[in-house]
Amino acid sequence: MNQEGALRADARRNRERILAAAEAVFLEQGAGAALEDVAKRAGVGIGTLYRRFPTREALLAATYNARFLSLAAASRARDDGRDPAGALRAYLEDLVTGTTLYRGFATAIGTVLQSGTPGCHATTEEGERLLRQAQASGAVRPDVRFQDLVCVVTAISLVLEQEGALEQGRAPEQAGASPPRVRHLTDLFLDGIGRR
Structure with a gap:
């Protein structure tokens, strides 16, 4: 060599x-x-x-690249005639759950998704696709942007991290996401962005 x-x-x-x-x-x-x-x-x-x-965000994006690729692939794979609102809901739940893997990751997710790794690109592209479908079906207001979804993922993830710590008597860094709570908070958000 x-x-x-x-x-x-x-x-x-x-x-x-x-x-x-x-x-x-x-x-x-x-x-x-x-x-x-x-x-x-x-x-x-x-x-x-x-x-x-x-940057820290570049390292987080690279470390999380394979998970983001899997998230986008899983979302595309289950898009088999599911209603657009349901497909968007499942994607958001996956993104929230993934964002809670590393404590504090939620605060960087918006910047991380702009890092340009293949996983970040695939996850963003999939979220934008699902949002467009939900808007075209009339399930989501037309003024909602992908960045709005990321803001909500950040908020839900931070709430889950804090709630998990309080409910289980653990420090926030030891908290995890409860799937029923993820679904509930995601549903509340989707109700808020639905067409009126």
């Missing part, structure tokens, strides 16, 4: 180590974990981490 090929292989290994470390650290400490902890766990310098991922 020539020197350039060796450098590329080394960079690829560093990237993989950083992503694996980020996954572990974000699961343990939340999305706001110190990036120095990620670099240390990956066995790389903080400069190496920042060369690959210049």
Whole structure:
């Protein structure tokens, strides 16, 4: 292997180590974990981490890329004649549930989805498609934008994180999302954006 090929292989290994470390650290400490902890766990310098991922949101987007791709694929796969409002509801529930995986991820989801990774692009594209369908069917008001959906996903996720901590007597960083509560809050939101 020539020197350039060796450098590329080394960079690829560093990237993989950083992503694996980020996954572990974000699961343990939340999305706001110190990036120095990620670099240390990956066995790389903080400069190496920042060369690959210049912002926290870029690292979150890359770490979450496969999950976003799966979310979009699952949404497309179940779009088998489901009513447009139901398809949008299922997508939003999945996005809320996914957003609660890393504590504090909800506060960055809007920026993360603009990161340009394949997963972010697929998730955004799918949400926009489902929103257009729901609007065309008359189930959703025409003035609703995808960014409005992201704001609501953020709000629901933050509420679930806090409620989970209070209900279970745990610190907010240990909270999880209850599927019935996700459905309830999503339904409330969809009722609010329905055509009057």
